[in-house]
Amino acid sequence: MGAAVSVAAVVPAAGSGTRLGAGAPKAFVPLGGVPIVVRAVDGLLASGAVDEVLVAVPADLLDHARALLAGRPVTVLVGGGARTASVRLALDVLSGPHGCERPGGPAGDGPPEVVLVHDAARPLTPPALVAAVVAEVRAGHPAVVPALPLADTVKRVGVAAAVEATVDRSELRAAQTPQGFAWETLRAAYGKSGVDAVATDDAGLVERLGAPVVTVPGDPAAFKVTTPWDLRIAELLLEEKA
Numbered sequence: 001m002g003a004a005v006s007v008a009a010v011v012p013a014a015g016s017g018t019r020l021g022a023g024a025p026k027a028f029v030p031l032g033g034v035p036i037v038v039r040a041v042d043g044l045l046a047s048g049a050v051d052e053v054l055v056a057v058p059a060d061l062l063d064h065a066r067a068l069l070a071g072r073p074v075t076v077l078v079g080g081g082a083r084t085a086s087v088r089l090a091l092d093v094l095s096g097p098h099g100c101e102r103p104g105g106p107a108g109d110g111p112p113e114v115v116l117v118h119d120a121a122r123p124l125t126p127p128a129l130v131a132a133v134v135a136e137v138r139a140g141h142p143a144v145v146p147a148l149p150l151a152d153t154v155k156r157v158g159v160a161a162a163v164e165a166t167v168d169r170s171e172l173r174a175a176q177t178p179q180g181f182a183w184e185t186l187r188a189a190y191g192k193s194g195v196d197a198v199a200t201d202d203a204g205l206v207e208r209l210g211a212p213v214v215t216v217p218g219d220p221a222a223f224k225v226t227t228p229w230d231l232r233i234a235e236l237l238l239e240e241k242a
């Protein structure tokens, strides 16, 4: 057991990823030969701003994930039935004394100062974006979200595919991850929301708490791999980099 870790990242990777249709949970689908979750974790660590990573995976892939992530300052745990549940379980681990699966790696006596939550499904997130989010939290913002303006016009659509309204695009942003938080802020947000609370991102729970959430410029490369199209784009981007 060592001193408290100052920046920890939680990576929910326990989704089934049925929209990807790749025959394996999305986080474990290979991208350029390397599983998506491994790329996401390595991107976090490459930022130099993250001390420790907790990865929530499906129960039947626990040992496989441990083997894939061996040698890194990573703790692997079993996730829950929804993204929110997976993050909550990881925060519970971070709250108390916990070890690290890398012998001699950082171990937390207690919670970190800053916690990031980063979708496993964003494998090409630039390390510089990770560092920028951590820097903003360290600068005093309790909740920080990378966000991008929308290119398309947005319609609200009701029954029978009928358009109900055109939403003012200039006010809208697409929220990405990693999202960064002062530990107490995210803990309080999860503490206040019930165990069955559903949110598609973590900042959403902080907003319900009434705490301020700020945005930093997102990066197109931090896009979420959801569909076979996204996976193809990710493969092409990797080929271009090689």
Ligand code: C5P
Pocket: 011, 012, 013, 014, 015, 016, 017, 026, 027, 056, 079, 080, 081, 082, 083, 084, 086, 087, 119, 120, 121, 122, 224, 226
């Ligand atoms: O399904 P979606 O792409 O929105 O999932 C976002 C992230 O949350 C993914 O990395 C996925 O693996 C994770 N997740 C999870 N536990 C669940 C459902 C999703 O960790 N039960």
